[in-house]
Amino acid sequence: MFDKIWDSHVVHKISEKEFILYVDLHLIHEVTSPQAFDGIRLAKRTVRRPDLTLATTDHNTPTINRNQPLKDKIAELQLKTLAKNCKDFGITLYDMKSPFQGIVHVIAPEQGLTHPGKIIVCGDSHTSTHGAFGTFAIGIGTSEVEHVFATQTIRQFKPKTMQINLTGSLPSGISSKDCILWIISQIGISGAREHVVEYTGNCIESFSMESRMTLCNMSIEAGARAGMIAPDNITFEYLKNRKHSPNHQSFEKAVKIWSTLKSDPNAKYDKVVDISVEDIEPMVTWGTNPGMSTPISGKIPELASFGSEAEQLPIKRALQYMNLEAEQPISEINIDRVFIGSCTNSRIEDLRIVRDIVAGYAVNKTVQAMVVPGSTSVKKQAENEGIDKVIKDAGFEWRDAGCSMCLGMNEDVLKPYERCASTSNRNFEGRQGHNGRTHLVSPAMAAASAIKGHFTDIRSWKFKT
Amino acid sequence: MKPFKKLTSTILPLDRSDIDTDQIIPKQFLKRITKSGYGEFLFYNWRYNSKGNPNLSFELNDLKYKDSQILLTGNNFGSGSSREHAAWALLDYGFKCIIAPSFADIFYNNCFENGILPISLPNKIIEPLMLKCINKPTFKITINLLDQTITNISSSKSLIKFEIDSARKNTLLKGIDNIGETLHYESKIKAFEDKQGKHKGILPF
Structure with a gap:
């Protein structure tokens, strides 16, 4: 599949x-475009194909009080700069007032812009999300x-290929987020x-497409x-009847062409990894990179299990930063904040799961919890389904769409030393x-920990609906 | 972009692996709309304490290395966010070359776009070099991109020959503007678009 897409997009071969x-499709946002x-x-050039370029505002947009002027004047200038640039060069912009605004990797698929076989780029590392559609x-x-x-065009050195073969069926309560955290912990x-x-x-x-996007997102x-x-x-x-899908x-005709992208069963990869998903548990990260994780039934690992003193050093640093100790059971870690959102987990499927978990429960009084839908469309759909009501009744804040506390470029940030269960x-x-402590989890795990005040095994959750 | 040909400098050792771009330049400094002035925020959260005073135990604050233009560090340098602000901050601070066992893909590419030379060397070379720089901050090397060599200047002894893709090397040596280069093929881009136009709206490619 990769070779087919690559070969069909070669404008010029510079070397082997x-x-x-x-x-x-070129997606842009306010932070990496000015x-x-x-x-x-400066070079007196122009945007060659504004019709293949789409802009949105997501990284530093506020998720609350949008009708008021921005408190952060530097962020406001960045947003205004994007608006001016888009106007000057004829680029469509979904700004904060648009019903199509949202996280760049949420809106392109939901608007039907992410088609199989395309090459899509964006000044954002999580552009890998769109690969879920065979792009x-x-x-x-x-x-x-x-x-x-x-x-x-882009100049590219041809990358190597790696197959990750996931076999078996996921146990109940386990999501593609747990899957990708498990994969990263392994490779x-x-x-x-x-x-x-x-x-x-x-x-x-x-x-589902939502689950596939989560998996590709964290590649x-x-x-x-x-x-x-x-x-x-x-x-x-998924693509049928979307705004920009072929009608x-x-x-x-498009489906016929897209179907030809199916991977050749005899395709050769530079590297192959086989992973059985049958035994994957809900995953929780305990360290300062996404590879430092353990199943919910586990404990913070012993330093000695990491080998030499040099190999133990980063682990020691991470545990010190996270204020955790070896052998501490994951389920006994108390949390202060819960963030449900980001381009990884903020789509309608994620919000439905959160609704099912929290219905009839109340957020623990030691926890401040927020849900930030991935796009204004997702927000609207959730409200049509009554999801917002259940979530708000449980005590979560229900915000406007954006990247929010995934990277904290707006006001949504952890205070120093706060501990957060995050779906980012x-x-x-x-x-x-600054000095915030993040634990990456699935939406179900984040929702349940908001209720309990600590991490808990979602597989034994008592649903009230 | 300024060409990179030869560089003689001391080396700042930063013996940590997996340094992500959030550490190189934290998010609060990404709101500017210019490319310049990021050097003062380089490694901000490690470099300054919560009161904004220099954290003296952090390597960048060690005056012995204040003129180093070469950064020596661990595996997978520049992982995470694609922010080119990381490369701008390193360059603005004064680093023109980064030596590590490996680099994250997007960051590696961003270096070449800004005239920074990233050199990958095996661990068996990095480790003794790291020790040497820690024990002897005045230790200087010369990096010659044309010959792809690193030389110990006090003994004039060539330490190692490093590998680099020939096209990337050429870009750095000449300070080439990639956009200008690509626009030499504009007729090919046009031909590609014309071919594609026949199937507009149906064909994804």
């Missing part, structure tokens, strides 16, 4: 290794954003470096250049706020 590839616009202005989708730097503006945070990962196996075939946390899943009927059903007869993708030092 380096290629110029055509870009079908310097690229400056660059093209080659990669995060790029701002210089490359400028390159795409000017040429609608390491640089285990897929220089590779494009293709997820295969019967487990994937049963995954970058294993160091992968991109994550991909071959399109199938689940993909086509009626064209859709049938990175537990790096300071990621959610």
